[in-house]
Amino acid sequence: MGNESAVVVGVDGSDNARVALDAAITEATTRKTTLHLVAAYHAPAVRRHSVAVEYEKVVREEAAAILAEAAERARDAGADVTTSMHSGDASGVLLEQSRTAALVVVGARGRGGFMGRLLGSVAAALPAHAACPVLVVPRRADGTARAERDYSGRIVVGVDASGAANPALASAADTAQRRKLPLVVVAVAGPDFDADSRAGDDPDAVRSVLAQCRDSVAASHPDVQATTVLEEGAPAEVLAGISATAETVVVGARGSGGFTAMRLGSTAHALLGHAQGPVLVVR
Structure with a gap:
């Protein structure tokens, strides 16, 4: 399914992804275009086939639940929502989506901690390689931000x-x-x-x-x-x-x-x- 002119956002259930979703909802509604929610899941290789099949089923169902929750949140906010779920690396999935999207939105940090890095691996890869603009959204620090000038509302x-x-x-x-x-x-x-x-x-x-x-x-x-x-x-x-x-x-x-x-x-x-x-x- 093509997503020409859509705002695409990656969801993974993390707190930062929820903040990114809110930003994507604002972008889609102000652009008067579709918001396309994408969830990617990846099942590590397991030697026993029966275990691998069961493990993939679990992670796929978890991704589907995360996607459904995010879609409900976006629809409640007034967005015109479509969704898709993919097996594979989140960076690769979102890069492919960027070929037809108007904008891709992603949280600065995803799940898994990324070994203490300031920027998650998906957020680091997308702006460098995406075919469309990328909006990277971190969680704002509560009350700790300091700036010489106030640029609020700008x-x-x-x-x-x-x-x-x-x-x-x-x-x-x-x-x-x-x-x-x-x-x-x-x-x-x-x-x-x-x-x-x-x-x-x-x-x-x-x-x-x-x-x-x-x-x-x-x-x-x-x-x-x-x-x-x-x-x-x-x-x-x-x-x-x-x-x-x-x-x-x-x-x-x-x-x-x-x-x-x-x-x-x-x-x-x-x-x-x-x-x-x-x-x-x-x-």
């Missing part, structure tokens, strides 16, 4: 020297328009802003790029209130701090500074490991 997009040509800008403006929220365009001055020249070390040059971004949003999304902020520091650290209060932080999958051979730019990768709020990775 969509924030991080831009580099590519400016208005950065696909993240258009996606962030679309998100702000759908959700009727203001947009903040953030650039971080320094060598990471433009590794191909020293323009990133010139605050005036960075401000010029920010002004171009603001003008681009005004032309394409006149209903969106857009402001700009110039920061200094390491981009991933700055954006991670902003994510503590922002509704969503939007970044491009690749930066302007030589990441063409990489699946995921270093800023996006580092941000995903430390973000305290939803991060939308756009390619």
Whole structure:
């Protein structure tokens, strides 16, 4: 079954997956599109065939129960829901779904602990390889988030020297328009802003790029209130701090500074490991 234009979300019964489901419900309802819930199960290899068959039945039934509960929650919230269950690795299943989806949503951490890593294996793999934008949603820390500025109720997009040509800008403006929220365009001055020249070390040059971004949003999304902020520091650290209060932080999958051979730019990768709020990775 194709899921063209659908919002796809992976569910696994974890607390973080429930938070991701809520974010996916918001995305689907504001986009006025279908929400497709996906559950993946995997039965480890067992030598005795009879044991293997019984074990697979147990994990399949558990996945089906998780999927049914999530679907009921989404329908109660007003979403138009479809579901599918797959045998296999969750990353591979969601990557396949991304071929036709408008957006894939996943929790930053799934079940199983992932050996103490900040980012779960599925959330780490998807933004690097998915064919569509990926929204990675962590559980917010209660009362522990600290940020120099309060970005509550705002969509924030991080831009580099590519400016208005950065696909993240258009996606962030679309998100702000759908959700009727203001947009903040953030650039971080320094060598990471433009590794191909020293323009990133010139605050005036960075401000010029920010002004171009603001003008681009005004032309394409006149209903969106857009402001700009110039920061200094390491981009991933700055954006991670902003994510503590922002509704969503939007970044491009690749930066302007030589990441063409990489699946995921270093800023996006580092941000995903430390973000305290939803991060939308756009390619």
